Amino acid sequence: MTENTGSNKIDSFHKKKNKEEMQKQLISFALMIVFTILAFVVVATGMMDKMLVIPILLILAIVQVAFQFYYFMHMKHEGHEMASAMIYGGIWAAILAVAGLSTIVWW
Amino acid sequence: MSVAATQKRGFGSVLWDYVTTVDHKKIAHLYLFGGGLFFLIGGIEAMLIRIQLAKPDNDFLSAGLYNEMITMHGTTMIFLAAMPLIFALMNAVLPLQIGARDVAFPYLNSLGFWLFMFGGILLNCSWFLGGAPDAGWTAYAPLSTTSPGHGVDFYVMGLQIAGAGTLIGGINFLVTVVNMRAPGMTYMRMPLFTWASFIASILILFAFPALTVGLFLLMFDRMFGTAFFDVSLGGNTIIWEHIFWIFGHPEVYILILPLFGVFSDVFSTFAKKRLFGYTAMVFATMLIAFLGFMVWAHHMFTVGLGPVANSIFSIATMAIAVPTGIKIFNWLATLWGGNITINSAMLWSLAFIPTFTIGGMTGVMVATVAADYQYHDTYFVIAHFHYVIVGGTIFGIFAALHYWWPKIFGRVLREGLGKLTFWTFFIGFHLTFFIQHFLGLMGMPRRYWVFHSGDGLDLGNLISTIGAFFMAFGVIVFIINVILTARDEKAPADPWDGRTLEWATASPPAHYNFKQTPLVRGLDPLWIEKSEGKGKMTPAEPLGEIHMPNNSFLPFLFSLGLFVAGFGFIYQTDNKAWLAVLIGGMAFSLGTMVVRSMKDDLGYHISKEELEREAD
Structure with a gap:
């Protein structure tokens, strides 16, 4: 029985960790969807010049790749x-x- | 008992064992055999080239055949001899040096070998099927896109398949070094050979995709009517040169870095000293790899990139002389004051230093843009790269084979024959290539099939050809050495009083390498145990079951499928019926992948009792 001592504490610690992790994942997921919609809007409405659209799309893409690597593929760990x-x-x-x-x- | 049992096995069972093996030590034997075979083929091609150039206006080879010969000599030696021989060394030694039981992906290891082997066979089939590739080993467009016949098609398909094998091998060693090191084996305790192989594997990972892409573009231009390199349709031939050298320059560092590691290990073992400047050696290797990616255009100075681009690439190239110099001085300092034993392995290593330094010096010469306009496409360049590739890579492979032969085959190569090999090859090498510097400076161009008697090139070329025969003699003596020692007594586990972990295993090691994973307490772990009077490694774990992978025939079949599909790709341009062969081969390969995915292959366990029964 002794080996179980304190396991509740560890469990709650992990639970908190997991919860924070989940929050971050959801936030980055939401942001990625927003970025994708943004990208579509910029192109579909034709509101901006081509010279401006291409860099914006590239930056959005880079941020999304970073989210993918660091949050979903756990590279920040x-x-x-x-x-x-x-x-x-x-x-x-x-x-x-x-x-x-x-x-x-x-x- | 077990040795006697293996000796009594029939030829068929040994063959089946090798065809299906996933053991890194047996795959090393396969790579050694495959690479050695292609080394001999490439050597014969070299001899034919030298015979053709022995006298002026010679007609020993026709002009077309000569083009095929130089193309196949270069391609074979780089892709099918040097690379697999290096992989043989990595497979044989790297897992042992880090205290691992095998590489990270034994199945992929086998797949990598068979892809290389079938790719090499496919390329060499061209000799019997209407002519070998004849556009030079660099296959510059538009020569390669317009070369008639199927020669260049064989080049594309053969290298694509062999290149996939190389990429798989490189990734495998990366993962092995990152994940499979024994307890205590930190990065900065790894032997230099392991370090150099690790960095060379990074180069493979980043450089080979460029080759893959380039070969695909060339393949589509030749077989499917695209125009990536066709200027008349808006393509650009220079792109091929860029892509080829973006791959090609890191490739020459892939060829040399592992051998730098070999020399470091050989010097510290036979000078009985810790390697001088270990940290500097590691970082110099990294720096060479890093700079290796930003110098590719120095192969293209005369293309007309403009003075700015040429200057940048010229300076980056010269910068590589700095880390290389650090290495040369560290090797000399390792030898300095050492208790030096000179044997065959050491002779090759000692000869490497001046030879490679000459190659490095001419390297800085050809890196000087203004002067390069004079050197470009002459025999000066030929002399330069043979000094670095033969003087570095081939000397290194010979040093490594003499050093590790006991670990690879359990026999010590004979010293007398080893020295005869060294001296004939060494003298022959300098006879062949030193004079070529001057032939180049006198204006003898590369790749020409004849020179004329009035050109004043007769004597130099004759000396060069005589040297080539010395080298061939040296290689023959080496083969005799190998055959004779096969019947010798079994080698002791540690014939050289070694320093690194591979010498803590038997010669050759048991198929599970280490009965118990060793505990590593510093750089040169075995030497630490020896100097503290223990003499053998402390185990890091209690004796327990060992999990081993099962043999598999699928890698052979998968590669065979691609080999057949290769013929389909090549001949479907003549007759669309060959598409059936193409699709059949690909489907067969895909089928083996499905089988591999669907079938659970969990390996087997060697029980503790079985391990206890085996003698140490």
Whole structure:
């Protein structure tokens, strides 16, 4: 019986943690839906110039990817340092390649 | 008892064991055999090239055949010999060095090998089916998109399949290093070979997708009527060069970094010293990898990128000489004051330092944009990259094979023959390639099938060809060495008084590697235990059941399906009936994936009693 001592306390701690986690997930989920609707609205209504729409869409996309990685795929949790290093390394390699091609070949 | 039992097994059962194996040590044997076979094929191609260039106006090979020969020599040596030989070393040693029982994904490990093997066979089938690829190993468009026949199609499909295998292998080693290290084996306690292989695997992960994309574009241009590289339809041929070198430059670091790790391990073992500047070595390796992604355009200085782009890539390239220099000096400092044993493995490593330094020096020379206009597409470049790839990668593979042969096959290679291999190959190498610097400076262009007697290139080319025969002799002696030692006595577990974890296992190790996972107490863990008088590793866990993966025939079948589909892709341009072969092959591969997904394969357990029965 002794090993169960304090398990209620841990349980309540975990419950609180899980609740906070759930809240964050719901908030980011809601934000992602808002961002998606925003993106559609901006394009569908044609309210803005093309020069303005493309950067806005890109920023919205980047924020959504960040939400996806950090909240839904738990990259903000501990023990994901190697995964983030790899992801950022890959993004860096991809940016270099695209930047190289676009500045040298297409510009 | 168990050894006698394995020796009595029939050939068929051994073959079946290897075809279905998921054990990293047996996959290392397979990679060694496959890579060795292609190394010999690539070597024969090299010899034919040198014979053709032995005298002026030679007609030993026709011009077209010569183009096929240089293309296949480069492609075979890079993709089908050097890469798999490096994977052989990683498979054989890396899990042992971090105290793991196997790689993270044993099934994928097997799949990676069979994809490489079938890709290599597909590429080499072209010799018998109307001619090999002839657009150079770089397959620049529009030469590659307009090359008649199916040669370049074989190049595209063969490399695509083999490249998928390489990508799978790289990811597997990444996950293995991140997740499978023994208790106490922190990142900064990993042996340099493991570190270098880890970083090379990162390079594979980021660089090979570029090759995959490039090959797909080329494939669609050649087989399905797209025009990515067709200028007359709005395409751009330079894009191929960029994509190829965005892959290609990291690729040459993939080829050299693991061998840097090998040299570090060999030097510290045979100088009986801890590696000098361990931390600096690790960060220099990372820095080389990091810079390796922003230098690709130095292969394209003469394309006309403009002075700004050329200058940026020139400076980034020269910056790589700094971390490389850090490494060279750390190796020298490791040797300094060491208790040095000179044997075959050490000879290859010692010879590497000056050879690679010459290659690095000519590397800075060709990185100088203005001068590169003179060097570009001459034999100077040929000499440069053979000094780094042969002087680094091939010397390193030979050093590693002599060093780890006891761990891989349980036999120690013979010293006398090892030294004969080294000296003939070493002298032959410098005879072949040193003179090519000067041939290049005298204006001898790359890839030409003849030179004329009035050009003043006769003597240099003759010396070069004679050197090539020395190298071939060295390789033959090595093969004789391998065959002779197969009947020798079993090697001791630790023949070199080693420092790292692989020497704490038997030679060759049991199929579960470590009966109990070892506890790592610092850098060079076995050496720590030796210097404290214990001599063997402290277990990190009580003796218990070991969970092992089951063998599987599916990776072979999956790769076979893609191999067949490859022929379908290549020949459907002639006759649409070949689409049946294409779809059949793909469906077969898909079927093996479905089987793999549906069938529960939970592996098996080695019981504690069984482990207790086995001798230590």
